[in-house]
Amino acid sequence: MDAATAVESQRNAAWFAELRATMALAWPLILANVTQQAIQATDVLLMGRLGATQLAAATLALNLTFTINVFLLGLVTAASPMMASALGRRFNAVRDVRRTFRAGLWLLVFAIPPYWLLLWHAGTIMRGFGEAEQLAVQGQTFLRAYMWCTAPWLLFQLLRNFVAALERPRIILWLSLAGIALNALLSWSLMFGHFGLPALGLVGGGLGSTLTWLIICAALVLVCVRERRFRRFHLFGRFWRFDTERTKAMVRLGWPIGITLALEMGVFALAAYFMGWIGAPAVAAHAIALQCAALTFMVPLGLGQAATVRVGLAFGRHDEAGITRAGWTAWVMGVGFMGAMALVMWSIPHRLVTLFLADVPQNALVIGLAVSFLRVAAAFQLVDGAQVIGAGMLRGLHDTRWPLLFALVGYWVIGLGIGSWLAFGARWKGIGIWIGLATGLAVVAVLMLARWLMRERIGLTRAMHS
DSSP states (O other): OOHHHHHHHHHHHHHHHHHHHHHHHHHHHHHHHHHHHHHHHHHHHHHHHHOHHHHHHHHHHHHHHHHHHHHHHHHHHTHHHHHHHHHHHOTTHHHHHHHHHHHHHHHHHHHHHHHHHHHHTHHHHHHHTTOOHHHHHHHHHHHHHHGGGHHHHHHHHHHHHHHHHTTOTHHHHHHHHHHHHHHHHHHHHHHHTOTTOOOOTHHHHHHHHHHHHHHHHHHHHHHHHHSHHHHTTOTTTTTTSOOHHHHHHHHHHHHHHHHHHHHHHHHHHHHHHHHHHHOHHHHHHHHHHHHHHHHHHHHHHHHHHHHHHHHHHHHHHTOHHHHHHHHHHHHHHHHHHHHHHHHHHHHOHHHHHTTTSOOSGGGHHHHHHHHHHHHHHHHTHHHHHHHHHHHHHHHHTTOOHHHHHHHIIIIIIIIHHHHHIIIIISOOTHHHHHHHHHHHHHHHHHHHHHHHHTTTTTTHHHHHHO
């Protein structure tokens, strides 16, 4: 074997090793994402059985939580590249990881109480958006039972970042799988009055979600405290000590992540309120189509999370070839998967929609709208996957501010601008909103990829190492 062949063989072996490492990290994260989304999808399925009006009211209420949830999630997501880089450097890694985790805890302590106060008055906010009184009343009723799950959900996500940084994500998968069954049982029993429990309707759905997240979060805390590979970090040791320096560092890295996620989720949430101006059937159809799109999105989301860790580890080692392999491996896998999902959505949209809503004459309008929305969702699958993995790749390099600008321009200026004009100016109604969303995602995907391709030319990795 000559020297050139040996070099090529080594290069191929490195790519295959990266593929195996990415898959080993990503598949439990992907399945955990899918199962966590399935917890919410279970609620949507059950609320659809209560009726289209109840589904619309709960959808509008939940959309109030989504934007702030993902902003707070972004703050604690900063823990993932910070922990991965510390582990890549290896020097003083245990103490460094613990400091980052403790900073995440304090961020949640400061953020959650005012968030709960806001959610308690959800009905007033919904009326301010011009929603019907019936939807506002039912939405607030649901949310006052559901809002308490946000604290255990966010703590679960912070612990999940720790477990993923150690490349031990399977425990998240098993807990998430248990959460689906637990949530389905609790919500079904409390919503419809089984096992001797009262039939609480929408309130039962909110209580079921809260109890589910309390239980699985408590289980993950116990694992991290007791399991040998995790307990050496003493995550909760002296948790009352406030680390000003590390908390500020986490906010500096995390706020652009949080706002980027909030801008993406916020544009979908605002789209739901635009649907409310069109009518309750449009809101219900939007909720169903969005659930289908969200389930497929969990796969590239998991690959993006894996890319953050893998790129972050290579970044900590100052391994630019490793950064390249980690990023492109996740990107190609994710975009390929989303291409396959686009074909599925385009081929059987009616069958997918009727999983959520009974195929009966009174639901015909909602089903027809949801099918049309789902066809647009099929068209934006590729760009949706590309943009979220691109964000994960850049996050591994601690590059979070430019993705924030991309999200602001792509989602809110271009996507929302085109969508609102098509919906109300051109009178395309709901389908116009979805076309706008697809356009915004495409713009963000192109900008994220361009930033990644230019990372060495603009000195991004060199600047981060200095």
